[in-house]
Amino acid sequence: MSAGENLWPSEMSIEEVRSPQDILNDQCKYLEQVTKGRLGAQVVRTDGQDRIVLGLQVESTKTKRSVRLLEVSHRHNFEYPAHISILVERLPDYLKDRIWKEPSSSLVIPFRTEGYWVDNPWVTASPEEFTDKLRDVLERATVKAAVLSLLASPPVATLQPESTGESQVDETDASG
Amino acid sequence: MIQLDHLSFPSATIYSHMKGHSSLRVLFWNACRSSDLSLICDLVNANNVDILALAEMEESPASVLKSLKVGVDSRFVAPSSLNPRVQVFGRTKRLGLEELHNGGRITIRQLVYEGTQFLFVAAHLMSLTAWNTSDQSAEAQVLADQIRSIEDKRGHRRTILIGDLNMNPFDNGAVMAAGLHGTMTKDIAAKSTRTVQSVDYPFFYNPMWGLFGDRTAGPAGTYYYRHSGHVSYDWNMFDQVMIRPEVLDWFADDVKIVTTLTGREIADRNGRPNKSQFSDHFPILLTLEPK
Numbered sequence: 001m002s003a004g005e006n007l008w009p010s011e012m013s014i015e016e017v018r019s020p021q022d023i024l025n026d027q028c029k030y031l032e033q034v035t036k037g038r039l040g041a042q043v044v045r046t047d048g049q050d051r052i053v054l055g056l057q058v059e060s061t062k063t064k065r066s067v068r069l070l071e072v073s074h075r076h077n078f079e080y081p082a083h084i085s086i087l088v089e090r091l092p093d094y095l096k097d098r099i100w101k102e103p104s105s106s107l108v109i110p111f112r113t114e115g116y117w118v119d120n121p122w123v124t125a126s127p128e129e130f131t132d133k134l135r136d137v138l139e140r141a142t143v144k145a146a147v148l149s150l151l152a153s154p155p156v157a158t159l160q161p162e163s164t165g166e167s168q169v170d171e172t173d174a175s176g
Numbered sequence: 177m178i179q180l181d182h183l184s185f186p187s188a189t190i191y192s193h194m195k196g197h198s199s200l201r202v203l204f205w206n207a208c209r210s211s212d213l214s215l216i217c218d219l220v221n222a223n224n225v226d227i228l229a230l231a232e233m234e235e236s237p238a239s240v241l242k243s244l245k246v247g248v249d250s251r252f253v254a255p256s257s258l259n260p261r262v263q264v265f266g267r268t269k270r271l272g273l274e275e276l277h278n279g280g281r282i283t284i285r286q287l288v289y290e291g292t293q294f295l296f297v298a299a300h301l302m303s304l305t306a307w308n309t310s311d312q313s314a315e316a317q318v319l320a321d322q323i324r325s326i327e328d329k330r331g332h333r334r335t336i337l338i339g340d341l342n343m344n345p346f347d348n349g350a351v352m353a354a355g356l357h358g359t360m361t362k363d364i365a366a367k368s369t370r371t372v373q374s375v376d377y378p379f380f381y382n383p384m385w386g387l388f389g390d391r392t393a394g395p396a397g398t399y400y401y402r403h404s405g406h407v408s409y410d411w412n413m414f415d416q417v418m419i420r421p422e423v424l425d426w427f428a429d430d431v432k433i434v435t436t437l438t439g440r441e442i443a444d445r446n447g448r449p450n451k452s453q454f455s456d457h458f459p460i461l462l463t464l465e466p467k
Contacts, residue, residue: 046321048314055279055318064329067258067278068322073314087280088258146258146278153256 205459217247231300299339316349358382380418430463
């Protein structure tokens with residue numbers, strides 16, 4: 001009896017089997033390298049009841065200010081599929097080129113709405129897909145902006161007893 | 177851990193800007209994509225708000241700040257933030273409110289009040305239209321992990337959480353130990369932690385439990401929604417304040433759901449949030465007093 005066709009998908013080569021946490025850990029090391037240690041990064045793991053959530057957090061080593069850039073969720077004991085959520089991205093309507101308007105709230109007649117499919121482009125089924133999507137996320141303008149802002153932000157002021165009263169602080173100075 | 181954050185110095189020096197009162201009034205509002213800046217100013221003026229936190233605000237923080245400076249107090253500040261979901265404004269720079277951590281759906285700020293540092297957490301979690309209850313529980317756990325992590329780094333748990341959690345005080349994410357661990361009485365919260373499977377989880381006191389239903393001065397909740405299925409609470413308490421037991425000494429036992437504003441129809445004729453002219457959420461107002 002001759003061997004039949006190999007039906008296993010090409011993604012299953014041994015070299016590519018890396019967990020989302022492994023891949024994220026690599027990116028943490030790379031970020032520390034490219035920023036020459038000015039930023040530290042870590043993967044913070046939360047074990048939920050039905051899933052594991054991996055948060056990619058970046059912290060300024062100088063100011064200790066931190067930002068969670070993204071989260072990756074997957075089931076316990078199953079690293080894939082994994083879902084990526086970008087946390088630093090939510091454009092307000094005034095920055096969008098297209099917005100959804102709800103129907104008039106004065107409509108009070110109950111009606112049955114049809115179910116509909118919503119595509120989820122952030123679900124990845126393999127290390128290769130995960131790596132590709134993660135590259136997309138890290139190249140996004142909002143993510144880059146968050147990292148650069150972290151590099152540029154001033155340290156949070158430490159609380160010091162006042163000795164000379166109100167006049168030392170410029171109350172009209174808005175930092176926003 | 178060295179505690180440099182709890183220094184004592186005369187509060188009168190710091191809070192002389194708050195004419196006539198030294199209480200601290202914090203207002204959170206899910207503005208439901210509002211861009212009515214005069215309404216924001218009216219809310220802040222009418223309630224003597226010192227800290228304003230907004231979710232679903234369509235106007236940029238710079239626009240809101242400009243209105244607050246012109247319409248309320250020129251000293252208002254909007255400390256820089258990387259958070260895209262919640263905007264935070266302070267009546268004066270002395271309140272601090274610098275962002276220590278941006279968790280995406282939460283922003284954690286350093287608040288200075290009465291010579292003491294607090295952690296001020298403003299949150300806007302995802303709604304059930306996009307998530308299910310399992311998603312929310314997981315998110316509450318992630319959020320709580322981040323808060324505990326920052327508390328450990330700062331060396332104290334004087335934490336105030338306010339925001340639209342999109343869940344009720346009795347939902348798993350708000351109650352479970354590994355989640356927000358909100359409890360309905362100060363006595364229980366004062367025990368500080370509860371141990372589950374050898375892990376100590378700190379409590380939050382959640383005063384919103386006491387604002388449910390008809391037997392309170394305010395409305396039955398902050399958000400009204402009639403579900404078409406068998407179970408419908410109708411009124412929900414999605415907008416919540418939670419405080420750690422370490423903050424109870426400053427808590428004036430004063431949390432209100434704001435339903436009135438002169439010249440504005442915040443509530444409709446049924447007493448529900450007036451979505452067409454205001455928002456589908458009522459604002460909530462927390463007051464802290466000097467210790």
